[in-house]
Amino acid sequence: MKIITIPVTQFMQNCRIIVCEQTQQAVVVDPGGDVDKINATLTQHNLSLSAIWLTHGHLDHVGGAHSLREQHNIKIIGPHKDERFWFDNLPMQATMFGFKPISAFYPDEWLVHDDTVQVGQLAFKVLHCPGHTPGHVVFYQDTQSTVIVGDVIFKGSVGRTDFPKGDSKQLISSIQAHIMTLPLSTAILSGHGEDTDVDNEKATNPFVSGQFG
Template sequence: MKIITIPVTPFAQNCRIIACESTQEAIVVDPGGDSDKIIATLTSNSLTLKAVWLTHGHLDHVGAADVLRRQFDIKIIGPHKDERFWFDNLPMQAQMFGFPPIDPFYPDEWLSHGDTLSLGKLKFDVMHCPGHTPGHIVFYEQDNKCVIVGDVIFKGSVGRTDFPQGNSQQLIESIKANILTLPVKTAILSGHGSETTVEHEIKTNPFVSGQYG
């Protein structure tokens, strides 16, 4: 599995290109913007884009998704259907976050907890992890011990819950049930900041380690 991280937009959101090295097929996870950078990277690495996958509906994670869908004639897959209101409100999000105007668009397929997705010879388990947003999902690739978590958990921190329909208790429950139960060497690829591991967060993350209550 090849992972290419492209920080996009002023929010420095970690858009990720995930590729199967056997087939050179790729997906883009959370293309928040800067579609030209994403397309150039796909081209320079001779990758065939098969789909866009989304963890949740915040604009800094989805802003370039529809551009890529139209450019490559592919599907947008995910997140969970409980994110629909965030897609309804994309114009409001653009105004709120200072992004260029954007019209509402919607995924081609919603995902549910327990779904699986394939990319070449790679297989990803879908887990519903609400709290930051109600329909947030994560993608776990067991063979490569890697989980793409969007804004659920960060190195030393967790996602915000002060947006509409955020829930702090639900977020912590999601992290403890779905992220911290993964093998300890699993790499956690977050939507912002540097990557970490399950082991590191169990030991040091003050929101979930129990060190501070």
Template structure:
């Protein structure tokens, strides 16, 4: 599985284009905005978009999902249904974050812990990691040892929990039970900022060690 990172919007949110190199089929993970930029990138790669996968319902991660799903006639899949209220509140989120007005939309399919999603021949496992939002999920590719984590964990930090239904204790529990269950060499691909590894965060992230939080 090849991963191309395309930062979008003023929030510099890391939209990921994941590509099965055997079939050239691709999926977008968290297309938060800048639909034309993402279309241009897909065209330059010459891949076939087959799905849009979402880690959670915050607007900076889902803002262009409906527009792109309609354009390419693909399904929006994820996150967990516990984030439905964030999709209900998309118009309010647009006002709060300074985005263009947007109407509520919903995934074609909600995801559950233990589900598998596919991109061509590549298979990713779904892990439910609530805390930043109650329905947050992450996507793990065992073959290439990469996990796309949305806003669960960042290099040296963790996701905010001061939004509605955020829970700092639950977030740390998710990180420890799910993210830290991976081997140290597994690459962490966060929703903002640089990539890191499980081992680096296990050793240095002050929120995990208890120094902060």
């Protein structure tokens, strides 16, 4: 497995291209914008894009998804259906976050906890982790010891819960149940900032330890 990280939008959101090196098939996770940059990276690496996976419906994570879907004739998969609220309100989000106007669009498939999504020969387990948003999901690949977590947890911090339908207690519960129970060596690839791992966050993240939150 190869993962290419492309920071997109003014929020420097970590869009990830996941590549199955056996097949050269790829998916893009959370294409928040800068579609030309994403397409250029796909071309540079001679990759075939097979799907778009979304962790949640905030605009800095989904803003380029509809354009990529139309250009590549592929499906948008995820997040959980409880995230529909944020897709309904994409035009409002553009105003709130200072993005260009955007019309509402929706995934082709919603996901539920314990679903499996696949790119080439790589299978990822879907874990529903509400709190930052109600329908947030993460993607876990066990043999590669990697979890793509969107805005659930960051190095030394956790996702905001002051947006509509955020819930701080629910977020910490999701992290404790579904992230901190993964093997200590599991790499945590967050939607913003540096990568980390479960071991480091257990030892140093004050929200996980209970010091905050």
